[in-house]
Amino acid sequence: MQSMSKGRYNLRIAASAEDLAAAQRLRWLSFRGDQGLPEARDSDDYDARCTHVLIEEAAQGRLVACFRMLTLTGGAEIGQSYSAQYYNLALLQGYNGRMVEIGRFCLHPEWHDPDIVRLAWGALARHVDEHQIGMLFGCSSFHGTATEDYEDAFAMLRERHLAPKRWLPRVKAPQIFRFARALRARKADPKRAMAVMPPLLRSYLLMGGWVSDHAVVDRQMNTLHVFTGLEIAAIPPARAQLMRAAAG
Template identity: 30%
Template sequence: MRELPSPAYPLSLGPRPTPQALPAAGGLLVQWAQHQDEVRAAQRLRHAVFAGEMGARLATPLPGHDIDLFDDYCEHLLVREAASGEVVGTYRVLTPVQARRIGSFYADTEFDLTRLRQLRPRMVELGRSCVHPDHRQGGVIMSLWSALIAFMQRNGLDLVIGSASVPLQQQGVFNPAVAASLWRQLRATHLAPITQHVLPRLPLPVERFDDSLDVEAPPLVKGYLRLGAKLLGPPAWDPDFNTADLPLLMRLQDMPPRYSRHFGGSR
């Protein structure tokens, strides 16, 4: 097994993520990837979910794996089945130090983040979140978040940025009205202050579509909002994944006390 390239573990950030696999509820183990074969397992799960389930067009150097130029600079958080060792959930995490090394956050490729420039030194980016279809009852995501928040607290980071994707194919039919309606609903209740708004580089033209549908937010979006996340602006269109990507920002101090206590945080 080859060690990850040196950019993956910034010495200036403080302690590296713990290499031990920690037990979680439901016969699961949560750990940070330490070797490339562990990262490859996460990339295979991502490919199965994004390309196999969602039909994403992935430009990858290794068939059957979702790989891009950010991967070598990210920490990769894994949830495994304790019995089989199979990776059933993953997040990748890009720290501020590593974002400076590569030159940007992934979010910079989708949004103009100019108004967040003062926040960047405290901001962790989450991406490529996916869970195996047999484990989408919530335990995997809770395990991922527990490990993530512990990592952030150890390293003095208190902001999370990411995007939540809304599929534009509904039962095989291109239907952007769902994303337009979700944007209308959420901006009324969860929009961040204008000083934190970002602009999509490839906007989804939501004003062209019927936004009167009464739609339910996808589980990932609902999960972020329950944790106190705010919407940073209208969605970007990701043509490779054929999704509307909603930009979100969360402060750990805005997390409701019941979640803070669950994840071991303090207020």
Template identity: 30%
Template structure:
């Protein structure tokens, strides 16, 4: 049972093991979204994470024992969704990984000891309330500089949706972050989430780490449009998809962020986006 998980995930030797016979999930132009098939592809995803989280953003948490890798004990138990640039081979002729997501379902979480988000939120209580639903955790999302455009994000979302449909998941969830550890800096944006997209009681999750309650400001104390503009792009995307949020934001000193828990029940997804990507995730389907 997930509520009996230990706090420390068990580290096991890393191995690439996509959970399907067809790892390629979609293509758009020269980009391909797929599940990592080899240890080299997983390492490339970790190198990208290191470049973005540690070199670009100056994070200190989760730096691996190996130089220039962002890794932790969860990596060995997850699927790694990657976007590769087919037209930009390196000197070794490998295709560079330019975007990634880490995906973890209940069985993977059981092997790891817990979901990653359980360090900040009481995920076990949520799973108990919805024991008949299949949950998929998203994490470690990042895109390489030079590829942070609509095409890359669209393909990353397409691959995520294709994975969800292929495996029959009912709920997507995970933490999304604001830079810095002072919630007051993001008071308007956090208040917007708390006022307009707070999860109902059946989806609520309590924080188990230092946190602040949402909303922080009264509706008359901030401008909603300005607050929306100040949201990180990934959170804007989640809102458009129909995401709902836990009522507490966690302060993560190790990574230097303020984190919110995002919940995306498939049944509540914005129909516009379901139509756009296709109920069967066929929009950018690989030939």
């Protein structure tokens, strides 16, 4: 993937150990910086297998966002993904097409410019086209583990965005919130739901993405996350055109 720019921001692939370390520090700040812990890095064994994407503010070169990508040749390899630690993805093993897992997507807490997410999606559009990807997937994280903070969001996911039965992830993690069952009587307030929806998940949903029927309670990362999938062929043409326009 070539470098890209949009507005104040540049996007590039991590090219050194220093680049990866910067991404790991931003991940720590984004996921755990409010826990009063000393500055450190968020890292795991998957880092060595992934392509890491950095988005920097052009004027000062400050890292404002990052994510990583793991490309799979098909559903038969999905057990190698990070998500497979937390979800039973047996049904997706039958997916016949190239897949990319998007992981550890995070924004610097001081930066909320929507151009950052647009640039990230432009990069994903380019990767999808260059490598003939059929599905994007990953874990979309809500900050914190208090389920009551996100009941409108989860109720909306239950009403409108559950995975099709042929791909539906099953329970694997020991601590989960079965929101599709617990909130079946709740009517979502769309405004409140979208106000707390993570930016990446919001984008997935606008393009036809779907989620698991339960959230995993990840106390180590201090998040609630849902498995999220997006079949490229199902993206509305107008949305696909916007993604490709962002890719330049």
